[in-house]
Amino acid sequence: MRISEFFGKFKSCMLWGNLVAMIVTILLLAVGVKIGLDRYTHHGESIAIPKLLHKDIAEAEDVANRLQLKIETVDTGYVKHLPPGCVLEQSPAPGERVKSGHAIYVTINATQSPTIKLPDIIDNSSLREAMAKLTAMGFNLTPPQFVAGEKDWVYGVLMNGKQVVYGDRVPIDAKLTVQAGNGMRDLNDDVNYIDPEYTSEDDNSASGEFGDFDDFEEVGEVPAEPAGEVNKEKKQAAKSHSDPVSKPHSPKKTTRKPETTNE
Structure with missing residues (x-):
């Protein structure tokens, strides 16, 4: 093929028509994609x-x-x-x-207040520790109620006047009252006194400390004094208490008058 024939083909109307058609198609596709994306993504809207x-x-x-x-x-x-x-x-x-x-x-x-599990504070902590733990969890506390028992030891928890125990679900806005001991014993409490039990070892140890009871000598009775001597001693003691204390006599002083002479 000659060079003139090669360049002559570029002068064909069919070739240029196909090129223009391809360019127009690409442009139309680009515009269509852009419009579709704008509609889908709401571009420019806010x-x-x-x-x-x-x-x-x-x-x-x-x-x-x-x-x-x-x-x-x-x-x-x-x-x-x-x-x-x-x-x-x-x-x-x-x-x-x-x-x-x-x-x-x-x-x-929420339509209802959330509930929280009551911690293990009953008969397991002091009043100060229980109050601090419940406050940190967000509970609404009232002044503590004191009952007979060990001082400041937690014996129970009341929720709006009702008794609750460990593990109960308690509403966060409920009022809790801690029951603690006041350091006094209830008069209705029973006290059981148990006598000590002694074993043979205790008896042996006691006999070892104080010796055998058979070694002690029996002391006879003290002889009584005669009644006459006792009465005599009592009379002498009474007489010594009744006699007044005698005072020593001071010598009598005499004054001598001077002699006068008649002249």
Whole structure:
């Protein structure tokens, strides 16, 4: 093939027509794909997330539906002063912009207060330790109730006036009262006194310390004194107590007058 014939084929209308058709087809496919992706991904669209906090879940779903958004509940919590079923948390946060059909994940308030297992504190801890443990778990405590028993030792727990034991499920907002000892014994308590039991070894040890009782000599009776001598001694003792104490006589002083002479 000559060079002139080769370049002459580029002047064919059929060749250029096919090239133009291919280019147009590629362009149309690119534009179609772009339009389809934009429609599918909602490109260029944005919706501000509304504030749903503390709203009832039904009201929150109604607001989301009007904005072409969805509500999905992922968790529950409990706040005593808020009504049950209201929204406690939401994600994304209010004000963020998302596309239509986006889901808003919320945490709602439980309809009932959660329950917690009562720890093993009855007859197993002091009053101070029990109060600290229950407070850390979030229980609402009232002043302790003192009963007869060992001082500050936990003997029971009351929930709204009813007795509860270890392992019971107790609502977190229930009022608990710890019963502790006041250091005094109840008069109705029975006290059993048990006599000590002595064994043969104890008897042998006692005899070893004090010796054999047969070795001690018998002491005779002390002879009584005659009655006359006893009465005589009593009279002498009484006389010595009754006589007054004699005082020594001081010598009498005499004064001598001077002699006078008559002249």
